[in-house]
Amino acid sequence: MKQLDKLMAKSFVGPFIVTFAIALFVLLMQILWLYLDDIAGKGLSFFLIMELLAYKCVGLVPLALPLALLISSVMVLGNLAEHYELSSFKSAGVSLLRVIRMLIIFGAISAGVSYLCSDYIIPAANLQFGARMYDIQQKKPTLNMEPGVFNEDFNQFTIRLGDRGDDGRRIEDVLIYDHTKANVGELSQITAEDGEMYTSDGGDFFIMRLFNGHQYVEQRPSGREGRSTPFMRTSFDAYTKVFDLSEFKLEKHATSLFSTNRSMLSTWQLREGVDSIDTDIAVRKQGLSNHLLAYLPQLPRDTNTYRIQGTSGNEFISTDSLLAEAEPSPLDSIEKLEAAYRPLHAAPRPEERAQTPDSVRQRFILERQRELETRRAARMAEAAHHPLVEGASPWPGIRSLLDSVPREDHSRIYNRARSSIRSVTAQAQSTLRLLPGIQESRVKHIYDMHMKYSMAVVCIIFIFIGAPMGAIVRKGGFGYPILVSIIFFVIFIILTIFCRKLAESFVVSGVFAGWLPCLILFPISLWITFSAMNDAKLVDTDRAKEALRRARDSKRVEALRRRMAKS
Template sequence: MIIKRLDKLMAKSFAGPFVVTFAIAIFVLMMQVLWVYLDDIAGKGLGFFTVLELMAYKCVGLVPLALPLALLISSVMVLGGMAEHYELSSFKSAGTSLLRVMRPLILFGIISAGVSFACADYVIPAANLQFGARMYDIQQKKPTLSMEPGVFNDDFSQSSIRLGKRSENGRDIADILIYDHTKASTGDLGQIVAKTGEMYSENDGSFFVMKLYDGYQYSERKNTGKNRSSLPFVRTRFDSYTKVFDLSEFKLGKTNETLFRTNRSMLATWQLQEGVDSIDIDIAVRKQTISNHVVNYLPLARKDTTVYREKFAPQFESPDEDDAEARTRIEGDSTAATSSIKDIVDQPATSSQTQRQLPQVATRVNKTPSNIVRIENAPTTKPKNATKSKDEKRAEVTFRQTEAKRRSLENPLVQYGKDWPGVSSIMDSLEKTAFTRVINRARSAARSITSQAQSTQRILPGVRESRVKHIYDMHMKYSLSLVCIIFIFIGAPMGAIVRKGGFGYPILVSIIFFVIFIILTIFCRKLAESFVVNGAFAGWLPCIILFPVSLYITSRALKDAKLVSTDGITRLFSWAKGRVKKQEEPGDGAQVQ
């Protein structure tokens, strides 16, 4: 029964301050957000319910930050008030430990951690989606139309209006000047001047109408064409003229929400993980693309045929076809180049034309000699139970080497081959047109490879940064949930150590730790985006730093000790002071003698 009463007492004592501090934290964080979006909201003529809707969406997004702060402040207040009124000392004297007193608070922290994660993973993505869509509509909306006398109004995209006077009823106007720029692209400039008029809205505010009386309309055309002939300056007088303006651009529209679904703040953890996997595939595809682009200019190299997505899958023929033909289609230029070399080698080397081609053929053959010459070595099989002496084995190896050398020397490529003359000599042997064509193709290939590599080099850092941000945001959802429990083990022991209730000391102590947590969060985000640390480690680093701090503070509170003990420093000063006195005593005794 005593245990149940203690739990009820702690729950009642904690619930009130928690609700109040949570509301205060939401309000303070909301004011910070409103200052950011104040320029976008002010002067747009938004209704009360529209602003209230935006605030409601944003309040949901602030819950994971407000919960840890509320838990920290309320735990310091409750335990500090109990310690100040010696209630905590009474519990300890009755044999109840501090951890037993904190048990209802720890349960509150665990429940808050679950609520924080559920809100961050399910509710906040939908709320951020609605907030982002509505805020985009507000940013695109023009400010409320305002017609002040003596001031040019440029709210309309292609007109500038100035009113000389405006009556109290807001309808009658006088001394009107309108600059019309609807035909400015063709060089036509228009101007309307009227002595009196009236303005009003039509069709439920869809159109703004200005009915002008007793005025002139001027039109000046720009000289165009080859002759630059002058065009007449046109002046038209009117008794009544009506000009209609469309007010659709001043109304708040509604954008399709699906356009914002790919933003990181609007994704759940499983969607963020899918985004990371998709980004990894994008990086691999980009690397494969640049690799295969280089292979296009190297016929003997093989392309990377790894399939990452269906749309990148290469089309292969059925395996029932002839293997040689299928291999030819897959390998492409490399197989074609090899077969052409083999055809040249098989021809009799009798003509002078073949002898002129031999240096080029020999150069290619050195890369793939197994496709051109097959040296028939001695049979590798030997009868069973056959034994040979060392001399016989040595003689056999020598015979094989000699036979291989002889057959190699008899090959036409070796008999008619010459030393490699170099690329410059081959280029010099070409005609001028062929030489120019080869040079241009080489430059084009080098330029294409370089531009493709530079483009990939510019894009990949941004893609990798997006991947790190996805990983960081995913792990921050878990980190913000865990910090609710950590702040219970920081706030409750700090209240027992400080022994002050109310809002003064608890808020001061709580703000210090909360600001440290926010600074660590921002610092770790920058480290992750700079590729200094891993995104997952950066998301957990604030909890990793604060967890030992919470253990230290809890251990000090369990021992009823101060947060920072100065006994060691005091003993050090006392020891130093005693040493100084001992050194001064002999000198004083000598003076006495």
């Protein structure tokens, strides 16, 4: 490594680490506000909160890396240009690309880290974060018994304390409403002058020991016409009520319940998800097509088999029209297909048995296709020359069919036709309602898959934006570099959100939407780099100033001519 590369590496590593930590902290605080209401008041331990923050920090790495590269590259090159070190390099014949070569290497390494993190680490971290956050959202807030406030934390119980001692144990003027038997019409109320409350040693139960109180129980009216209204009142010197605290504990659910979310899938899983969605769309269309056969048997049956037993649900396997002359329902496997058509063909030859099962099966299917097509063509030719077909007169239409049946059956035929039309229309409308949601899920899968690549490539693009911008602005520190970096980063975020909305609205494809921010920023980076290499200004205002000066001079000359003409 040469001295220039060592200098750039030492100058870049420090600001990069600092800016990466700042960017990660800012992004984490922005995300934390969304979950603050779910976390507050749940009595979570410090280590659990740190675990959640660690999972979320891993998920923010691909977003924090480009921002850190952008800010640090502007700072390093701005600092070199401000102290005229960059000018010294250029005067010695060192080009700008040679100066930032080490930064480009850092950008390429960051791109690889970003992709590996997005594809391998983030899905697992998001899975753990989603599972833990769901557990926290289902957990009840910490039990809090405040005097003068009706507490409904316990299921089917309402508790009010008149006063509470300083030790947190002694209580007075206790009122408890018990609704555990409200479904059978029994209501219970407990009052006590004083008592004490505490938890068991393991914290599994909450115990209220009451003294000098009464219990009132009112039941559903009974007897003839509901005139009898049983009512019981019981007095007690001491009464112990035990509440289960298991509902206030954090219950952990299996992470497999959340493993199908897009943010928890890697690229190959997203690709399989897209194939599965394509299969689902094809199966729904096939179901709609075959639904018409119940009313129009003359239509050909769609015999494509998309999911065969023993294969993955994402695999497309088409048997075309192999089952056209078989049973109305499609077979479930190639083995059943061979068994159905075995009488139509001789047994396999010995040399066929020596071949692989897949090759034999494929050739068997092709032979069955050719045989079926030959039989179908022969039948069509035979039917075309039938005397009934050659001597048939033009069909008079549906009215002639109705005239061939008794008139009292016309209304029944019309009603059955309307019922059939309504059934077909309802099936079609149901499919049309479901397909947009399925297609939107497909677009989101494709967009998320290509965003993993796009977020990695943008790390290199930001190097070619940040380094030339630092050479142009010629300012180091955290002032101008952060201002310039935030502008380009906000542009990238806006483009990302805008492209996502375009993809979800089916305006553009998910692939194009995922790469569009990079396609827009890449020419900008080339233009900024070219301007910095030629020591040109990013916005040349000299020409505009010259044009304004000429316009003012022309106005003055014109005014002088008018004065001379008047004189």
